[in-house]
Amino acid sequence: MSLCTMNESGKGRAILSAVASLLVVIPAAGQYPGQVSKDKKDIPELRSIAVLEWEGDLGKPKASRLVPVAVLDGGELQDGGIYLARPEPLAVVPQVEYQLEEDGKPTGLFDIKNAGQQQGSWVGFGSWKPMPVPHRPSAKELARVDLDDTQGDEPVLHRKHHADDGAAKGTGDGSKSGDEGGQGAPSDPDRPTLHKKTSGEDQSGNTGGTSGQGDTASTAPSDPDRPVLKKPQKSTPAADEGRVESVPDDTDPDRPRLKRGKATADAIEVAPTLMGFPQDLQQAVAVSDAKSRPAHPWDYAWANADDEAKMKASLEAVARDALGLNPRPAAAKSKRASTTKKTAQPAAPPAPVPLEDERYRVFELAYGSGATLVLSAHTDGPAAQQKFITIVAQPDLYGNALVLLKNVTDGAHLDEKPRMRLVDAVDALADNRGELLFELRGTTQRQFALYRVLRGAAEQLFVTGGGQFGSASSE
Numbered sequence: 001m002s003l004c005t006m007n008e009s010g011k012g013r014a015i016l017s018a019v020a021s022l023l024v025v026i027p028a029a030g031q032y033p034g035q036v037s038k039d040k041k042d043i044p045e046l047r048s049i050a051v052l053e054w055e056g057d058l059g060k061p062k063a064s065r066l067v068p069v070a071v072l073d074g075g076e077l078q079d080g081g082i083y084l085a086r087p088e089p090l091a092v093v094p095q096v097e098y099q100l101e102e103d104g105k106p107t108g109l110f111d112i113k114n115a116g117q118q119q120g121s122w123v124g125f126g127s128w129k130p131m132p133v134p135h136r137p138s139a140k141e142l143a144r145v146d147l148d149d150t151q152g153d154e155p156v157l158h159r160k161h162h163a164d165d166g167a168a169k170g171t172g173d174g175s176k177s178g179d180e181g182g183q184g185a186p187s188d189p190d191r192p193t194l195h196k197k198t199s200g201e202d203q204s205g206n207t208g209g210t211s212g213q214g215d216t217a218s219t220a221p222s223d224p225d226r227p228v229l230k231k232p233q234k235s236t237p238a239a240d241e242g243r244v245e246s247v248p249d250d251t252d253p254d255r256p257r258l259k260r261g262k263a264t265a266d267a268i269e270v271a272p273t274l275m276g277f278p279q280d281l282q283q284a285v286a287v288s289d290a291k292s293r294p295a296h297p298w299d300y301a302w303a304n305a306d307d308e309a310k311m312k313a314s315l316e317a318v319a320r321d322a323l324g325l326n327p328r329p330a331a332a333k334s335k336r337a338s339t340t341k342k343t344a345q346p347a348a349p350p351a352p353v354p355l356e357d358e359r360y361r362v363f364e365l366a367y368g369s370g371a372t373l374v375l376s377a378h379t380d381g382p383a384a385q386q387k388f389i390t391i392v393a394q395p396d397l398y399g400n401a402l403v404l405l406k407n408v409t410d411g412a413h414l415d416e417k418p419r420m421r422l423v424d425a426v427d428a429l430a431d432n433r434g435e436l437l438f439e440l441r442g443t444t445q446r447q448f449a450l451y452r453v454l455r456g457a458a459e460q461l462f463v464t465g466g467g468q469f470g471s472a473s474s475e
Helices: 017-025 139-153 173-181 305-323
Strands: 046-056 061-073 076-079 097-102 105-118 121-129 282-289 356-363 372-378 387-395 401-410 419-426 435-441 446-454 457-463
Touching: 046 097, 046 435, 061 105, 061 446, 097 419, 282 419, 305 356, 305 372, 305 387, 305 401, 356 419, 372 419, 387 419, 387 446, 401 419, 401 457, 435 457
Parallel strands: none
Antiparallel strands: 046 061, 046 282, 061 076, 061 121, 097 105, 097 282, 105 121, 356 372, 372 387, 387 401, 419 435, 435 446, 446 457
């Protein structure tokens, strides 16, 4: 993952370190709160946390946008929507690359191409691409490498050949006399033999005429019709019919001419823009880091499947009770009931009321930290009359659900107390511990908040916008 400017090789690993190095020239009165230093070792690492929102498929979304949440700079979380905005914030500068995650596992990359404002907040637009797959050589490539290595390791002896080896080879005693005296006769009388050119021979091999150079063989063909190999010439490209080089009877040198080709002006590539909050809106955590870090999955593995079912049923009971969905106990019957009559069989308990849009997630936010459960749901009915609940809990020592945070609101008071919608867990502080990232959505506004679950408590670590427009009650 990389908060970076993309290089030509497409690896996307030249991260915002280049941008961070430019911070040394920013005036102290600017937005940068840290200590400005020219020493590269003192430059803080940058890590940006954002939320990618899209509709459609993740690989080929109909429209998408990236909402900056926070930038970790020098160990402090800054509001990603306004941090170092010139005019766009640092988190949505074009060519910055984000890694998309689900449960801490990388699922793809998102490259920022341009940025804009929606309802007064900066968002980034760009394109999705899959994670690069490391090249694995095929069996054919491995076989070729083995063959090349085998041939390269075996020494091969070669005999040096002379011009008269062919004449002396296979002549028996004549070859010996040829070696000693150099006058061995060729076995084939019709075989052509190279001779040194004397000063009295011309290029055609005849004596007389212009004297040639010594120790050179005759190269000129005696047959004028003999074909001669020539170096291939580059073929002339076909004429471009769409391009006008000259116009007949055109006497105006300033007359404009139409030519095919790309425009030289800098054009901004506009990516599909996501507006509003469609029904099929999907969200994913996006992280851009100046340093490559190993993936840290957040999903929790239960030792016993019955424990998971028990914890989920316990949280659902808490949610129904808070939303007023649990049936009230029937009133006690009058004591005047006849004792002579046979006692009636108790009626079976009614089926629990289903929770609408129930979402249940279990995380292991740190290695060996145990399970952290998050459940959210709402009631049925008109939007203004719906009730919403979000619960964060952990198992206690007795295997019961210990509620750490409970947020309950209704459709008529969302701007006073927003609805908490879980996005995912993310390592916001780069300390190998996960935080819970929530969207705080109201009727006309929204924010994002990070919660840290530690020592039996869920505390708000960061919220965008400088202050939460609603507050969540915790128990």
